[in-house]
Amino acid sequence: MDTVKVALIGFGTIGTGVAKILFGQRERIARAVGRNVELTRICDKDTQRDRGVKLPPDVLTDDLNAISNDSEISTVVELVGGIEPARSIILSLLKSGKNVVTANKALLATHGSEIFDAARSYNRSVSFEAAVGGAIPVINAISTALQANELRQLQAIVNGTCNFILTQMEEHGTNYATAVAEAQRLGYAEANPAMDVNGTDTVQKLAILAHLGFGVKLNWQDIPRTGIDTVEAIDIVYAKRLGYRIKLLAVAEATPDGIELYVSPTLVKIDTPVANVRDSFNIVRIVGDVAGDIVLQGRGAGELPTASAVVGDMIDTILGRAKITFDILNLWGKERPVTKIKNPAEICGKNYLRFLVEDRPGVLAEIAGILGRHKISIASVLQQQDNESDDSPATLIFMTHISREGDTIAAIDTIDSLACVRGKTVRMRVE
Numbered sequence: 567m568d569t570v571k572v573a574l575i576g577f578g579t580i581g582t583g584v585a586k587i588l589f590g591q592r593e594r595i596a597r598a599v600g601r602n603v604e605l606t607r608i609c610d611k612d613t614q615r616d617r618g619v620k621l622p623p624d625v626l627t628d629d630l631n632a633i634s635n636d637s638e639i640s641t642v643v644e645l646v647g648g649i650e651p652a653r654s655i656i657l658s659l660l661k662s663g664k665n666v667v668t669a670n671k672a673l674l675a676t677h678g679s680e681i682f683d684a685a686r687s688y689n690r691s692v693s694f695e696a697a698v699g700g701a702i703p704v705i706n707a708i709s710t711a712l713q714a715n716e717l718r719q720l721q722a723i724v725n726g727t728c729n730f731i732l733t734q735m736e737e738h739g740t741n742y743a744t745a746v747a748e749a750q751r752l753g754y755a756e757a758n759p760a761m762d763v764n765g766t767d768t769v770q771k772l773a774i775l776a777h778l779g780f781g782v783k784l785n786w787q788d789i790p791r792t793g794i795d796t797v798e799a800i801d802i803v804y805a806k807r808l809g810y811r812i813k814l815l816a817v818a819e820a821t822p823d824g825i826e827l828y829v830s831p832t833l834v835k836i837d838t839p840v841a842n843v844r845d846s847f848n849i850v851r852i853v854g855d856v857a858g859d860i861v862l863q864g865r866g867a868g869e870l871p872t873a874s875a876v877v878g879d880m881i882d883t884i885l886g887r888a889k890i891t892f893d894i895l896n897l898w899g900k901e902r903p904v905t906k907i908k909n910p911a912e913i914c915g916k917n918y919l920r921f922l923v924e925d926r927p928g929v930l931a932e933i934a935g936i937l938g939r940h941k942i943s944i945a946s947v948l949q950q951q952d953n954e955s956d957d958s959p960a961t962l963i964f965m966t967h968i969s970r971e972g973d974t975i976a977a978i979d980t981i982d983s984l985a986c987v988r989g990k991t992v993r994m995r996v997e
């Protein structure tokens with residue numbers, strides 16, 4: 567059997583998973599490819615740390631040229647992460663004739679045009695299944711199997727770290743900081759976990775999915791984003807009491823006014839499939855005009871699940887399937903039709919509002935009055951005295967009917983400036 571040589575740049579959590587699969591499952595991979603796949607080089611600046619994988623001699627190097635100058639290596643996996651040096655490395659790999667597989671959502675969401683243009687100009691492919699949803703083949707589903715559809719809606723949990731943290735807080739009462747540390751220990755979190763918890767990672771993944779599925783071309787920074795770092799344990803408790811669970815949702819929806827896009831902690835009814843996705847699992851619900859409702863679910867983070875997607879892309883690249891799809895998709899291409907994005911202020915939805923207020927006559931009416939003047943109708947109210955003392959503040963939970971985002975933000979700004987309000991209002995969307 568012939569041998570095909572591949573290389574890996576970045577020997578962290580996912581890189582280790584890729585090496586484990588390629589060295590541990592040689593026969594399985596050879597059957598899928600029809601050739602032996604040899605991981606000849608792994609490049610990382612740390613060549614000393616023991617990753618628990620036994621490598622043949624000379625595989626591990628800190629010299630990038632050992633990969634770019636080796637003309638026998640046709641496919642390279644980039645798992646460095648972040649913008650630089652990953653961007654320069656990928657551009658230089660493409661220039662030296664390599665096809666690239668990457669899990670780098672931050673880079674693609676930020677410099678997609680540049681990377682994909684470069685790949686087209688050198689007649690190479692870039693594959694990125696592992697960039698969104700870990701093991702879930704969502705990029706593949708949207709790019710190939712669902713091509714007969716115009717997508718109507720996409721609703722997703724695509725950050726394993728956040729989902730893990732929310733699950734730990736809800737089910738075990740774990741405090742936020744401990745849950746973050748555990749997600750890091752398990753290899754779910756980004757190098758900087760702030761990227762997970764502040765919603766950046768989710769919004770970057772949504773930008774990629776929205777481009778792929780809805781033809782939306784935009785800076786990920788322009789998508790409205792709230793992370794789970796705004797969620798307090800008390801909100802999880804109140805949500806449960808009201809029959810909901812809090813999930814960090816990424817949403818894209820086609821409306822007559824353009825594509826609605828946002829990332830936000832959201833109260834979802836406890837008996838729905840999305841509410842029951844636990845731990846590091848992700849879910850992507852896609853509604854196509856002809857396919858109808860589709861749900862993809864699986865492990866969204868971690869060493870082997872993410873490596874599964876990387877190796878799948880590597881196999882597709884070696885076989886030439888990745889190049890066919892890549893050429894047809896014309897990702898971020900100038901000629902690709904672009905869909906209009908809906909003004910975020912016009913997005914409509916229900917909200918959970920938590921106010922911390924003085925407990926005295928007229929306060930409830932004052933807050934309700936401001937909401938009313940902003941055309942926000944209240945669906946239910948829950949009041950909780952924080953403790954028995956007379957001057958202790960009261961917590962008010964309002965569930966609203968559907969209102970405009972712009973009106974909701976304006977109303978909260980006004981309410982937060984009232985003398986009777988003792989803390990910043992917490993707001994979350996309600997599905």
Ligand code: HSE
Nearest residue numbers: 725726727755756867
């Ligand atoms: N930090 C990411 C997550 C890894 O938790 O989902 C997968 O992209």
